[in-house]
Amino acid sequence: MSDGPQRFAGHQSSHVDSDAAIRLTDTDAVTARYSAVQKGYIRDPFTRPLLPRGAQFQPSRPPLINVGTYVRSEGIDSLVTQWLELSQQEGKKCQIVSLGAGSDSRFWRIATGPHRNTVSAYIELDFSENTTKKAMAINKSRELKGTLGDPSNVKIVGGGTTLYSPVYHLIPADLRIPPHESLSQAFQLIDSAEGPILSPNLPTLILFECVLAYMSPAASDGVIKWFVDYFATSPEGTVLGGIVYEMFGLNDSFGKVMLNNLKARNVDLPGVEPYPTVASLPNRFLQLGFERAYAMTLRDIRRSCIGEVELERRANVNF
Template sequence: MSTRSTHIAPDADASIRETDNDAAVARLSAAQKGYLHDPYIRHLVPRAHLQQPRPPLINVGTYVRGAAIDALVEQWLQIADKKTKKCQIVSLGAGSDTRFWRIANGTHKDTLATYVEVDFPEVTTRKAMSIRKSKELGAILGGDIQGGTALHAGKYHLLPGDLRMGPTALSTLLTGILDSSLPTLLLFECVLVYMVPSASDAVLRWFVDYFSDAKTPLGAVVYEMFNLEDAFGKVMVSNLKSRNVSIPGAEPYRNLEALSQRFLSTGFNTAHSETLREIRRTWIAPDELERLSMLEMLDEIEELELVLEHYAVSWGLAASGADASWGGWGLGKK
């Protein structure tokens, strides 16, 4: 009988997957406090009724992030609608996001032809189970809900995959689901920062190549931390390391120009980036800021702005030969 012990290799991605739970609980908190409207997030947070509210600083940050991305998605749908075109959305590293349900129950539900979510198999399995357990989520999907690790129902597709596996894996995963003739928007919310730059660039290039022959508008939105070389950023990195979370994708992106350049170097025609701090100051309407200020007492304004200065929303457009209307897509001052 062997006395050699058997060691189970640690799951190196478990800590990354746990960040999705953090984001989901933060969104639940922001919704419960009235910062944003999301009646679906409670179905995707385990024991939602027992979760403690997050501090005001996190609630505000969650709101600004959501408002910016919501606006970019809404504008994409509006342009497609005006052009009487269907469009597609692909959310990569989607986690517990509820965006499909919010769109499917909104004014642009008929504009959306296909909605795809991709994440680790452990994440998609958990999400598929939550969807099946929720009558509300299932009713909006409609029809038969098929799958286990993956899930397919009507225009919604939940797919297990690892973006680090490269273009061949992406092609296997998405070919046959995506229509290269339809305007398509990619969403990356705190995803690329966990990948080495060569792997994230390969993902962006695959999508650009996939849609280039049809000259179809392709948009991409990236939300992530950046500018981590200063004292505050180093504390952020240290805190993540204490949770066994590494962010190899952050190192090249030390300023907004670098975030925009990532798009331009992978085949996009135009690109823009803004910090959450600047978005809160110049894009969120004054009356909305007033409403938010009434929800909770927030004493740490300087700390809030410091945190928001280290997160950015970037968006790029690959639309060579496409209708000029798509060139107006993006955040502007309100």
């Protein structure tokens, strides 16, 4: 995603930044994650350097929020690990593309873990304001920047909005713009003899973590179909996978309260209404070219991915 009309120095603008409220949801997410880290629900030493200024002094979230953050994190981490293990078993490098990545720390957790040599390219796309803040945070943090490799191969360009390194790439893009413009341009920004940043010939996993709900169905379908078509050009039959974490079925009392709270903050969810049930979520991917698709609720993830002993231990740590 990106920012919209630019402001010019020396001119007062009455333009209302309609995307500011959406960008603030990233602050909510990273602050919630930091709370879960502080309370011992999650182990992640890379979240704190990515926090916005002053966020580390906010009160910890209630236990229910910490548990929910833990289950969300554990479920996605489990699926990403399975993807990396499968690539490793096949003896192939893979790519990961995180859309609307915000302040996510997953790249650093992978880059310092047992599967660090499995990833050929890790690409994050988001609003230019978010990529600028993240690039600055990375550049200031010895731990984050040091993980990217030789400093001479780490470049911040595009007025500070874009960061390139041998594996990790942070790129601004507006996912609501037709993808033949936004995505094609984003992945072609490096003039490399080896080809585009995103290779159509390597197994690739796309992460949609709370991003499709903020887009119109037509725009999000266009993004999904662009990836399907992009990898269909490979003569080698590249495997394309996707992991989606998204809200759905907000027509119950809890969902209505959530929607009203978001609307009070000028946040709309145009991408939620067409997908009211669990079954409707994988169906959209099947209709857009994926061969298989499945959906699980957080309750399903708790039952299948996290043991009762672990859940009970997490529920009783550091209140």
